[in-house]
Amino acid sequence: MASHVAGPEIEKLIKLLSRLPGLGPRSARRVALHLIKNREQLLVPLSDAMREAVETIKVCETCGNIDSTSPCTICNDSRRDASVLVVVEDVSDLWALERASVINAPYHVLGGTLSPLDGVGPDDLNIAGLLRRTAKGEVKEIILAVNATVEGQTTAHYITDQLQAQARALKAANPDHEPLKISQLAHGVPIGGELDYLDEGTLLQAIRSRKVFE
Secondary structure, rough: OOOOOOHHHHHHHHHHHHOOOOHHHHHHEEEEEEEHHHHHHHHHHHHHHHHHHHOOOEEEEOOOOOEOOOOOOOOOOOOOOOEEEEEEEHHHHHHHHHHOOOOOOOEEEEEOOEEHHOOOOOOHEEEEEEHHHHHHHOOEEEOOOOOHHHHHHHHHHHHHHHHHHHHHHHHHHHOOOOOOOOEEEOOOOOOOOHHHHHHHHHHHHHHHHHOOOO
């Protein structure tokens, strides 16, 4: 017979916490207990912040970033170099590059990577949105700041093919259309490395040493 050491409300809190990355049932119980013991200092403010987040946070209609406004603060920043567009897999990668302050350009969040085994295809990512943005002709360089994983590189190759096909079509329609430069992160990003786990110096070197995607 199963024993219950806490009420259903606490068990529900533990169950929800256990779904967070890096937290299993045991860690979730420790976190829940810590929150409950520090109710006024942590639990109540956290509850208020989460409620406010639910009510105010939006997904940017332009780039896919998460902010309280749409378009987001980054997309609305006129000081950024609009001729360059940094393509990342997830919002966490965008935040990592912003923390490092390695480039002053807008972003485009794909929302993941291609993974046929997991049933993730091109239509499941924000690739169509990327093509709409590059079709306007304002973007001169795409930086594929995707992770150095098999899935990341597969996605980068697919996007490159799509962008090159679009560029050919635009060139045929307008001979004066400038070719789009497509580059990728270079030195400093190890094979299998994920941007969110890299330090600022490594990210800066990767951006500065970017090379044409092949």
